[in-house]
Amino acid sequence: MSATGATAEVAPAVAQQGRPAGFGYILLAEWTKIRSVRSTVWSLVIYVIVTLGLSALLTWATVHAVQTGRTPRNTDVLADPSAVILHTGLLLGQLAIAVLGVLVMTTEYSTGVIRASLLAVPKRLRVLVAKCIVFAVLIFVVSEIISFCTFFIGAAIVHPVTVVSLNQPDVTRAVIGTGLYLTVLGLFALAIGALIRHTAGGIAIVIGLVLVVGPLLGLLDPYGWGKHVHSWFPTTAGGFITSVQPEDFQTLSPWQGFGVFCGWTALLLVIGGYLLRRRDA
Amino acid sequence: MIEVRNLTKRFGNKVAVDHLSFSVNPGQVTGFLGPNGAGKSTTMRLILGLDHATSGSATIFGKHYADLANPLRTVGALLEAKSVHGGRSARNHLLFLAQSQGLPARRVDEMLDLVGLRDVAGKRARSYSLGMSQRLGVAAALLGDPHVLLLDEPVNGLDPEGVLWIRNLMKHLASQGKTVLVSSHLMNEMAVTADHLVVIGRGRLIAAAPTAEVVARGSGQSVRVRTPDADRLTALITDAGGSVIPGSNGGPGGDPGDKTPMLTVTGLPAARIGQLAASSAIVLHELTPQLATLEDAFLELTSDSLEFGHRSADVPAQTIDGSVR
Numbered sequence: 268m269s270a271t272g273a274t275a276e277v278a279p280a281v282a283q284q285g286r287p288a289g290f291g292y293i294l295l296a297e298w299t300k301i302r303s304v305r306s307t308v309w310s311l312v313i314y315v316i317v318t319l320g321l322s323a324l325l326t327w328a329t330v331h332a333v334q335t336g337r338t339p340r341n342t343d344v345l346a347d348p349s350a351v352i353l354h355t356g357l358l359l360g361q362l363a364i365a366v367l368g369v370l371v372m373t374t375e376y377s378t379g380v381i382r383a384s385l386l387a388v389p390k391r392l393r394v395l396v397a398k399c400i401v402f403a404v405l406i407f408v409v410s411e412i413i414s415f416c417t418f419f420i421g422a423a424i425v426h427p428v429t430v431v432s433l434n435q436p437d438v439t440r441a442v443i444g445t446g447l448y449l450t451v452l453g454l455f456a457l458a459i460g461a462l463i464r465h466t467a468g469g470i471a472i473v474i475g476l477v478l479v480v481g482p483l484l485g486l487l488d489p490y491g492w493g494k495h496v497h498s499w500f501p502t503t504a505g506g507f508i509t510s511v512q513p514e515d516f517q518t519l520s521p522w523q524g525f526g527v528f529c530g531w532t533a534l535l536l537v538i539g540g541y542l543l544r545r546r547d548a
Numbered sequence: 549m550i551e552v553r554n555l556t557k558r559f560g561n562k563v564a565v566d567h568l569s570f571s572v573n574p575g576q577v578t579g580f581l582g583p584n585g586a587g588k589s590t591t592m593r594l595i596l597g598l599d600h601a602t603s604g605s606a607t608i609f610g611k612h613y614a615d616l617a618n619p620l621r622t623v624g625a626l627l628e629a630k631s632v633h634g635g636r637s638a639r640n641h642l643l644f645l646a647q648s649q650g651l652p653a654r655r656v657d658e659m660l661d662l663v664g665l666r667d668v669a670g671k672r673a674r675s676y677s678l679g680m681s682q683r684l685g686v687a688a689a690l691l692g693d694p695h696v697l698l699l700d701e702p703v704n705g706l707d708p709e710g711v712l713w714i715r716n717l718m719k720h721l722a723s724q725g726k727t728v729l730v731s732s733h734l735m736n737e738m739a740v741t742a743d744h745l746v747v748i749g750r751g752r753l754i755a756a757a758p759t760a761e762v763v764a765r766g767s768g769q770s771v772r773v774r775t776p777d778a779d780r781l782t783a784l785i786t787d788a789g790g791s792v793i794p795g796s797n798g799g800p801g802g803d804p805g806d807k808t809p810m811l812t813v814t815g816l817p818a819a820r821i822g823q824l825a826a827s828s829a830i831v832l833h834e835l836t837p838q839l840a841t842l843e844d845a846f847l848e849l850t851s852d853s854l855e856f857g858h859r860s861a862d863v864p865a866q867t868i869d870g871s872v873r
Contacts, residue, residue: 303636
């Protein structure tokens, strides 16, 4: 086969290659990527153990304190048992989800897989969108299951001293909301990973925002403008949906707060997508 | 078919690729040659759309990489930089690439067989030796049975067996009518692999021509002549349009006991010099064509990249073969 002959035969074949493999194939590829690394499995295992374990342990400890009379009976566990059940595990469990969110994006860069990914799918936004969808669905399914498990276990533990059930006002919303909060938190962390592109930096920023900056804003004047700043902070606003009883400083409804969190996350993802397209990979 | 037109890439003040133009044709192995830091990898990354060009364009079958539908079915690339997650197995690495192109999973096993990684396909990639990693990279590049292959320093760090494997693979693919562009800073490797060469230095084109032509052009082929009658022969050669450097040391190879004067002749082939000598009955003790190696040619070509860059920019059509205009 002569060189010119090859050109003539090959070129039409390439032209015929037609439309790209559908978006479903890219979703499938992202699913293969996320399930085939140990960091995914380990992060989720840690999330499950920490959330269920801490929630059960601390709820039991609180109930035990009430039963033995060492705590006045009007304490938190009686006033808002769902908060004790859901938030004790969430405080640390959410970090596993946040770390996984960062890793899903930054390991692409630290390992160089981003080059393989972008060679396969050079329309870069498709990679980011597919990654977000696959990751969000995974986290949503796992965290909803664990949220309900946490709640039912906790409800059984507090049963001797008080009754909490999904039939009570806002309780179902708080349990479902815990999964929703974790899903968006994961995407929030993924977006920061896309911006920072370095694992250590990304994790430090996300954990700093969740555990340090958010709570620190609570020190601002809680009865003046400070409560607005605190309420509109991404992870704080997102957390409202996980509570049955509103916080003292809360200026947004649970769903409004969740909307604010989604808005922040969407903004970061848009910036991340813009930079992904613009930067050299 | 790869077309690079006026391609320029700046990183801040540094110009990595400077108005580079060349084309890579199907059915042959094209060597992409240049010293380290000449801009070879950057050029490949620009062709593949991983880096954005400051100006100019690089197209594959007339399309930008990003506009190719299912690009891995058109272009396969083996980059020098690692692009595999160390915690992921070879099979899963190839599987996600195959899925992204709508290729069947069966294709993954075919590639694993082809590169001989079937037995270790389930192991994590970080446990692979350099040779195995390179084989995985080749499997990824060939996954979509592409028409165009870009290989960036594919033999770097490979053992002789691996080098031979890559070399034969490239020749085989070219013989199937595929377009193969392979970069290297090893001249000798290119001499035995490439049919055509694109030589760059400091981001600029120095030469683009068939390998043999680059070798010939490189140090301007010369002939070493020893004769007791140096003056008469010099006159004859000069009349015939050649030029003579008298008394230069011809280096090793001559008879060390021979004290006859030695000439280095350029501009005339050895046969013509012999003819001239015979016609005037001049005795020759030695008549040796000095064949430049690709290495000589390369070193001379790149010794002053700036000068040659200007030359090729000014008169590329005359000095370089027809594929570069």
